[in-house]
Amino acid sequence: MAQVTPETLVEVRDLHLAFRNRGEPFWVLQGISLTVPEGGFVAVLGPSGCGKSTLLRVLAGLLPPSWGEVRFAGRPLRGPHPDIGLVFQEANLLPWRTVLGNIALPLELRGLPRAQILAQARAMVRLIGLEGFEHTLPRDLSGGMAQRVALARALIYRPRLLLLDEPFASLDALTREQMWGELLRLWHHTRVAVVMVTHSITEALFLADRICVLSPRPARIRLCFDVPLPRPRTEDLRYTPEFGALARRVREAIGAAAPTRADIPPQPEHPPAR
Amino acid sequence: MTLTRLRRYLPETLAALLGLALWEAATRFGDLPPFLLPPPETVAQRLWETVRSGLLWKHVMATGTEVLLGLALGLAVALPLGYMMARFPLLERLLAPYTVVSQALPVVAIAPLLIIWFGPGLLSKVLICALIVFFPVLVNTVVGLRNIPQAWRDLLRVLNASWWQTLRYLEWPAALPVLAGGLRIGATLSVIGAVVGEFIAADRGLGFLINAARGRYDTALVFVALLALMTMALVLYGSVRLLERWLLSWQRRAEAAVHEQVFLFTPELRQKYERPMANVP
Numbered sequence: 001m002a003q004v005t006p007e008t009l010v011e012v013r014d015l016h017l018a019f020r021n022r023g024e025p026f027w028v029l030q031g032i033s034l035t036v037p038e039g040g041f042v043a044v045l046g047p048s049g050c051g052k053s054t055l056l057r058v059l060a061g062l063l064p065p066s067w068g069e070v071r072f073a074g075r076p077l078r079g080p081h082p083d084i085g086l087v088f089q090e091a092n093l094l095p096w097r098t099v100l101g102n103i104a105l106p107l108e109l110r111g112l113p114r115a116q117i118l119a120q121a122r123a124m125v126r127l128i129g130l131e132g133f134e135h136t137l138p139r140d141l142s143g144g145m146a147q148r149v150a151l152a153r154a155l156i157y158r159p160r161l162l163l164l165d166e167p168f169a170s171l172d173a174l175t176r177e178q179m180w181g182e183l184l185r186l187w188h189h190t191r192v193a194v195v196m197v198t199h200s201i202t203e204a205l206f207l208a209d210r211i212c213v214l215s216p217r218p219a220r221i222r223l224c225f226d227v228p229l230p231r232p233r234t235e236d237l238r239y240t241p242e243f244g245a246l247a248r249r250v251r252e253a254i255g256a257a258a259p260t261r262a263d264i265p266p267q268p269e270h271p272p273a274r
Numbered sequence: 275m276t277l278t279r280l281r282r283y284l285p286e287t288l289a290a291l292l293g294l295a296l297w298e299a300a301t302r303f304g305d306l307p308p309f310l311l312p313p314p315e316t317v318a319q320r321l322w323e324t325v326r327s328g329l330l331w332k333h334v335m336a337t338g339t340e341v342l343l344g345l346a347l348g349l350a351v352a353l354p355l356g357y358m359m360a361r362f363p364l365l366e367r368l369l370a371p372y373t374v375v376s377q378a379l380p381v382v383a384i385a386p387l388l389i390i391w392f393g394p395g396l397l398s399k400v401l402i403c404a405l406i407v408f409f410p411v412l413v414n415t416v417v418g419l420r421n422i423p424q425a426w427r428d429l430l431r432v433l434n435a436s437w438w439q440t441l442r443y444l445e446w447p448a449a450l451p452v453l454a455g456g457l458r459i460g461a462t463l464s465v466i467g468a469v470v471g472e473f474i475a476a477d478r479g480l481g482f483l484i485n486a487a488r489g490r491y492d493t494a495l496v497f498v499a500l501l502a503l504m505t506m507a508l509v510l511y512g513s514v515r516l517l518e519r520w521l522l523s524w525q526r527r528a529e530a531a532v533h534e535q536v537f538l539f540t541p542e543l544r545q546k547y548e549r550p551m552a553n554v555p
């Protein structure tokens with residue numbers, strides 16, 4: 001199979017972002033540069049409060065850069081774009097809408113015909129395995145079900161870029177690993193490019209093509225590298241020495257990002273405590 | 275069926291009957307002149323007369339019209355203005371001197387002024403009602419809209435929603451519980467506004483009727499008017515509650531999950547359900 005270099009979908013160049021705090025800048029992002037190829041999967045790791053959600057809000061066009069540039073599909077990004085989907089840190093479902101209503105919302109806003117909206121939303125419900133819950137309200141869903149609905153809501157309008165803000169943080173380990181499989185399947189299915197923020201090294205390594213590690217606030221890029229693991233990735237991969245070595249490398253980059261504390265020995269298996 | 279119904283409202287029914295009995299007893303044994311406290315049967319008789327002659331209906335209609343028009347006008351101005359104020363903080367600051375002063379001032383105190391300006395007819399009463407409804411609805415609109423979580427607003431922005439879509443799909447349903455609270459207060463206040471206006475100057479309406487009856491020491495008629503006023507306020511309040519329940523039905527469905535109920539089985543039911551379950555491998 002001939003390897004074709006995929007087109008660049010997102011290009012972030014020297015992105016700075018500061019909030020205004022009583023006339024003074026409150027620095028959150030400093031000099032972030034990264035690219036996301038069409039159909040690629042980039043994971044962003046970083047300590048809590050370093051500015052990961054803020055980075056995603058910039059990539060979604062919700063916040064303008066203080067300076068620097070974000071280009072999407074070859075054009076400077078100015079505000080929200082119809083080809084970009086965002087899944088929030090909490091599922092962020094509208095409590096007065098049912099599962100079906102929440103998933104259908106993006107299409108309703110686009111004014112598609114009623115029948116088509118319903119058909120697509122039902123197909124999406126099937127895809128995320130929530131048949132029978134179409135008319136359930138968000139408050140009656142488990143955390144994992146709500147996250148799947150949020151994912152479906154972002155995928156239903158077939159964005160070219162999907163931004164995921166710690167989508168599985170609130171799930172238990174087993175559900176989370178199950179969701180990894182589902183996410184990879186959906187990603188493979190739709191060929192959407194993904195930028196995913198996470199706290200988990202394992203999650204990042206298991207899912208992504210490329211990993212970027214951020215420093216504590218103000219966030220700079222500490223390390224950015226391609227994950228040299230083959231696809232399709234299976235459960236077994238996580239127990240290979242190769243995987244372990246990569247995990248160690250990321251851990252060290254994050255360790256360097258945290259204030260050094262020599263009294264705490266490195267713990268190779270688990271993600272850093274929040 | 276009727277018996278269980280009756281049992282359900284037993285405390286309320288008993289309390290009402292007790293009140294009536296006390297009233298009756300006070301007039302019978304209290305040696306009060308009827309113009310101080312007429313006995314219940316006199317009031318009932320007066321009620322029947324005024325209903326039959328159409329007198330009561332005429333005044334109920336007059337007050338009802340003022341209340342409803344005033345409520346409608348108050349809402350029609352307060353809702354859009356509240357939306358604009360929540361959206362543009364500068365507008366809120368521009369209007370602050372007026373809103374603060376008018377909140378500190380009891381609106382009924384302005385009523386005489388409105389009657390001087392707009393005459394003793396329908397218009398001045400409608401304006402009094404509208405004014406008294408205006409502020410609670412305005413405040414609730416601003417608060418309801420301001421308290422919408424940023425993440426929901428971000429969601430609608432990510433989905434490229436227009437301002438109108440944001441209003442329809444997010445702001446309206448999200449602020450509705452608070453808005454409904456404002457409407458409930460407004461509806462109650464509106465009745466007060468109408469009656470106060472009629473006390474000052476009017477030739478019809480329940481407030482006018484009370485005033486006129488008082489002048490003639492026709493205390494039974496005062497009671498009849500009060501009864502009508504009470505009924506009107508209850509009907510209005512009930513309609514608002516019904517509207518609220520209908521608009522916010524999702525909230526009740528969600529609450530049902532909070533007040534969850536465990537299915538407790540009777541032995542017969544258990545047999546019915548246990549058998550099919552046992553067959554599951």
Ligand SMILES: Nc1ncnc2c1ncn2[C@@H]1O[C@H](COP(=O)(O)OP(=O)(O)OP(=O)(O)O)[C@@H](O)[C@H]1O
Binds near residue numbers: 028047049089217
């Ligand atoms: N709208 C805002 N105005 C001012 N400061 C903000 C705003 N949003 C975020 N911040 C600040 O920016 C910093 C980064 O926040 P952000 O939510 O991006 O962190 P994060 O990396 O996503 O953290 P976590 O992993 O806990 O979700 C925090 O210190 C936060 O207080």
Ligand SMILES: [Mg+2]
Binds near residue numbers: 054089165
């Ligand atoms: Mg975050």
